[in-house]
Amino acid sequence: MPRKLTPYLFVLPLISFIAVFTYIPIVTSIDLSFRQWDFMTADKPFVGFENYRILFNSREFWNSVRVTVIFAFVSVPIRLMLALLIASALTRETFSRRILRGALFLPSVTSTVSIAVVFSWVFSTDYGMANGLLSLFGVEKIRWMQRPDLALGVLIFINTWKQLGYDIVIYIAGLQAIPQELYDAAAVDGGKRRHVFRRVTIPLVMPTTYFLLVISVIEAFQVFTLVSVMTEGGPAGATDLLVNLLYRIGFTFFDIGQGSALAVLLFILLIALAVIKSRVLGRKVHYEA
Amino acid sequence: MKPDNPILAGLALLAGLIFLSPVLYSIWMSFQTSTAYYTGAVDFTLGNYRLAIGQYNFARYLLNSLIVSGAVTLIGISFATMAAYAFARYSFFGSNLLFAATVATLMIPSHISLIPNYLTLAKVGLLDSYAGLILPAISNGFAAFFLRQYIRGIPRALDEAAYMDGASPLKVLWRVIVPIAKPAILSMGLYIFITEWNNYIWPLVATSRDDLYTLQVGLARLYRINPGEGLINWPLVMAASAISMLPVIAGFVLVERHLVRGITMGAVK
Numbered sequence: 001m002p003r004k005l006t007p008y009l010f011v012l013p014l015i016s017f018i019a020v021f022t023y024i025p026i027v028t029s030i031d032l033s034f035r036q037w038d039f040m041t042a043d044k045p046f047v048g049f050e051n052y053r054i055l056f057n058s059r060e061f062w063n064s065v066r067v068t069v070i071f072a073f074v075s076v077p078i079r080l081m082l083a084l085l086i087a088s089a090l091t092r093e094t095f096s097r098r099i100l101r102g103a104l105f106l107p108s109v110t111s112t113v114s115i116a117v118v119f120s121w122v123f124s125t126d127y128g129m130a131n132g133l134l135s136l137f138g139v140e141k142i143r144w145m146q147r148p149d150l151a152l153g154v155l156i157f158i159n160t161w162k163q164l165g166y167d168i169v170i171y172i173a174g175l176q177a178i179p180q181e182l183y184d185a186a187a188v189d190g191g192k193r194r195h196v197f198r199r200v201t202i203p204l205v206m207p208t209t210y211f212l213l214v215i216s217v218i219e220a221f222q223v224f225t226l227v228s229v230m231t232e233g234g235p236a237g238a239t240d241l242l243v244n245l246l247y248r249i250g251f252t253f254f255d256i257g258q259g260s261a262l263a264v265l266l267f268i269l270l271i272a273l274a275v276i277k278s279r280v281l282g283r284k285v286h287y288e289a
Numbered sequence: 290m291k292p293d294n295p296i297l298a299g300l301a302l303l304a305g306l307i308f309l310s311p312v313l314y315s316i317w318m319s320f321q322t323s324t325a326y327y328t329g330a331v332d333f334t335l336g337n338y339r340l341a342i343g344q345y346n347f348a349r350y351l352l353n354s355l356i357v358s359g360a361v362t363l364i365g366i367s368f369a370t371m372a373a374y375a376f377a378r379y380s381f382f383g384s385n386l387l388f389a390a391t392v393a394t395l396m397i398p399s400h401i402s403l404i405p406n407y408l409t410l411a412k413v414g415l416l417d418s419y420a421g422l423i424l425p426a427i428s429n430g431f432a433a434f435f436l437r438q439y440i441r442g443i444p445r446a447l448d449e450a451a452y453m454d455g456a457s458p459l460k461v462l463w464r465v466i467v468p469i470a471k472p473a474i475l476s477m478g479l480y481i482f483i484t485e486w487n488n489y490i491w492p493l494v495a496t497s498r499d500d501l502y503t504l505q506v507g508l509a510r511l512y513r514i515n516p517g518e519g520l521i522n523w524p525l526v527m528a529a530s531a532i533s534m535l536p537v538i539a540g541f542v543l544v545e546r547h548l549v550r551g552i553t554m555g556a557v558k
Contacts, residue, residue, distance in 0.1 A: 013371065121523055
């Protein structure tokens, strides 16, 4: 084996699979987004920006954008605030805290389909846990998943429950990186706990917050499984997140051109967020002298 | 680990139980007869599991999930380790570009490739096959990136000593690098396995035959084909759900300890 070829042979399997299943598809998607095609016909006529125009003029698309933006910008701040509070209570290693950390982390490695099914029961009208608990306080049965004003909130709740443990683990790592001297100094100055939290912890853990903020928003824009299993976008489009719309256009209506146009838009948005992430983090992480 | 205040420990345990109560209750429910469930009586049975595994084909789904996740993990971690080794140890024409292309996949949302991958596999006739489920999931840029960082921390002197003894690059990788990087390879393998086990959208798109469904697709089907709320056989659905989540939870609990030990002990001196 000639020495010069060796490294190429080692990277060849990975690189060829990345090329075939990641990079070529990007090009294909862009190409298909300019064509009209439904799987059935042999030719795929070029239609320019027609697919994008149709998308931008459809109520469904803007509804999806609105629902996704609400989902991301309601669920992410709640998650991060809760996660930071819990993480700062769990930073020191003790047996009970490790158990609790494990319990909180478990949902993030558990299958989303199972979680969706379990919570479909929790929020079912007649026998569910949520209505069961509320009935103890005399609250009437609520039809959680049939009400457009509640269904999205329920999905946000479940997503928060599932992802919280991951955020906590990352926050704990971030908190442990804060030099103890800063806390000691604050203690010498007689800082109250609430004060120290606001003046020392929150600012110093900011790089972690930025990191979690951007990756959580990126992830929120890709939520599909919860919607697919629990609501299929309903009731009345109230939970029709963007990837659910993409799936419906592509694999229910078989409108490949328009599905690809939506995929390309999502791609551009998420890449932009990823670039912001690396820019912001590149500047902010060096707080330790 | 620091000693614990028993009151705090009790509270922590309680908080954990409350947090996990929906999942824990779903597992309890899966052992109840459906009549007991609706009447509020307590009557335990394995019947739901028997029904899910026998009549509803979950034995087959379980097998499919094991085959697909197992193959994706083994092939994926091999490809990632080989590439990581080349990126860590060689500088070759195009290596920076290829490495950048590998790392950039971390930013690329998978949904962009959903339709094209479907078309590609349809063209070569691999929809509704194990290969169609496995191939698009094999390349893992994150694992390659992570392992490269790890391998760079292994002293080059170890490679060189092996080369002196006349070993080939493949042998150096297999006999020197892999044993030392084992904790990292194991944790990446576990990460790939869990991700693939829980994968839903690709198996949903790529399969239309019942005997090729993975657990996730089979479970979603079982739940969604139920005619409507109130008529759902919840204990049966929860048994199916438990079948899909328990292997990962059990594996995670078992391997986590091994991983932590491996990471502390396997560190290069």
